[in-house]
Amino acid sequence: MSARVTMRDVALAVGMSPMTVSRALRDDRTVNAKTRTRVRQVADELGYVYDSTAQAFRTQKSGFVAVTLPSVNNANFAETFRALTNGLGEAGLQLLLGSTNYRVEREEELVRQLLTRNPEALVLTGGHHTDEMRKLVQGRGLPVIEMWDLPADPLGHVVGFSNSDAMAHIVGHLASTGRRKLAFVGASEGADMRGAVRRAGVVQAARAHGLPEVVTIDAGPAPVSMRHGNAVIEAMGREVAQYDALVCVSDPVAFGCLSAAQRMGLRVPDDLAITGFGHFEVARVSNPRITTVNVQAEDIGRQVVALLQGIFDGDIDSPVRTDVGSALVMGETS
Amino acid sequence: MSARVTMRDVALAVGMSPMTVSRALRDDRTVNAKTRTRVRQVADELGYVYDSTAQAFRTQKSGFVAVTLPSVNNANFAETFRALTNGLGEAGLQLLLGSTNYRVEREEELVRQLLTRNPEALVLTGGHHTDEMRKLVQGRGLPVIEMWDLPADPLGHVVGFSNSDAMAHIVGHLASTGRRKLAFVGASEGADMRGAVRRAGVVQAARAHGLPEVVTIDAGPAPVSMRHGNAVIEAMGREVAQYDALVCVSDPVAFGCLSAAQRMGLRVPDDLAITGFGHFEVARVSNPRITTVNVQAEDIGRQVVALLQGIFDGDIDSPVRTDVGSALVMGETS
DNA sequence: CCGCCAATTGTTATCGATAACATGATACCG
């Protein structure tokens, strides 16, 4: 049927040039107020829809901010994403989201694809990337932000926290309450770097506190969640009681472990302490509440938004590094 | 510094026309194999990045599929989204995601914005929209799919299930196990239509089974989750024991109620049955497991992908209506 | 050796909005 309605069509209908239409729709104050209202009315009547693609092409500004997440199916990442969407939406920017499925190779592929959309900034979750990534984003004027981590050699700006410090809080707390034999419950070594860093943090902190070597309980390939924690403890049976505490890679995993332990009649925390990570809702509602670490997912999003605004306003020249920190949240499982 | 590298630059470097470069990069078999490899190599060396914006502009095909979700912070919607991302990614399409925050006005605003990007299809969650929505999407050749619902008067294609049928399964089960006094736990009336439909389904089914009128327990404004279910039951105290069963709008809410009930010493299901909705992970891992309804979030996503492929291949002319159904999943809370 | 076909590469115009510059109209000043 009818081809797309363009500014040209609106211009013909009001008897003016496309340039005037363009100005009128953009609320340019140099156009006469009456002209502006008439243009808008006619545009409405014709069912005109603005073409952001043409604008992006002409102005070389896409209005996109590209974001990679390991997964949207994680309440904390989803929360950060929500904060980004809301904050950047107010600035007229739209998010282009990609999921890496916790794999750096997938991240690289994704970034390659996202870059073809000419985003105005690139926000990556995590500080571990393929070697190619650095070449990919350098040289371009593109602002890059890594979040949820504090990489030693960042690509650009950073808004994150130290995963190993966070685990050290947990281990310190457990050690000070007399727990000695710790097991770490997380994903198999390999893809998920964040999990590996947390594990290393636990091992290191345990050594620092003079505790016996930490055993790793493998809950399967990343991402691991409630059911994986549940299954692995259920499979172990009462053998799990040999440990004083299960230090879990995340709250969902901890909840799975907690549920399995309770089902086999273990008393938590009396027989076994369990700790989580991330301050997920389940940790606050479960019974008993799970001792965890608050990582302020929403705050990370807000800080990234503030940083981007500074960058777009030209207020920021050198790389920014923000540590949002983390805090132990006492529950009833330890 | 250096301006963006374009096909023109690559063409100059290899001593050929931009058209040949375009063909070479697109793997057009009419270009000589040697030419193609040389073009690709030079493009790599120059750090050429393809410009999807220009392509979208010239071809009038954006490569985008616009999707609205009430929230990404919901495991089921996130799961559908993941299935969409994976399925459409293989077809070279990218998702443009917007969150409506469970409000139809926000959805309209969002769709307006998304349409300016010239998406090749529009996928909406839910079948309730503002009156303007219909005008907004009609007339354009744009394929529209509503999912997660079975609207009476759809905008286009539909892939969903009946929320009231699903609730009827739950109520039928409760009635057949002798529960008579039911309370529905959900969000305040208003924004969240899906919740309202579920509530209406419960009320209607209860009447059909000759049960006393269902009481509504208001857990606060949408979206409601674990902590809201938890808080509202905690606030009621043992007064909640007057009911035979709590029919919750979702599994997270049910888990919150379960946890609160257990904390105050109620035995579930002996003193009180609790049911959820959505077959979330927490329902499978909690102790006791929560009786719920499986809505096959991933399957919805896959069906939408299949439908879109059919549409793009031109195999589909008239509106499709797919009911993915729902099934009672027996747990231990009823 | 001519002509036709296939293989390969080139030329031109175009998608819609807008920056930069130009023009026309009106007002206001000494």
Place this chain on the structure above:
DNA sequence: CGGTATCATGTTATCGATAACAATTGGCGG
């Protein structure tokens, strides 16, 4: 009343890739 500032609108060129068509080359049959 001439000249200049101000307001409102118009003209032209452009962003990068590619569809449609044109042109060139080499090969092969007759």
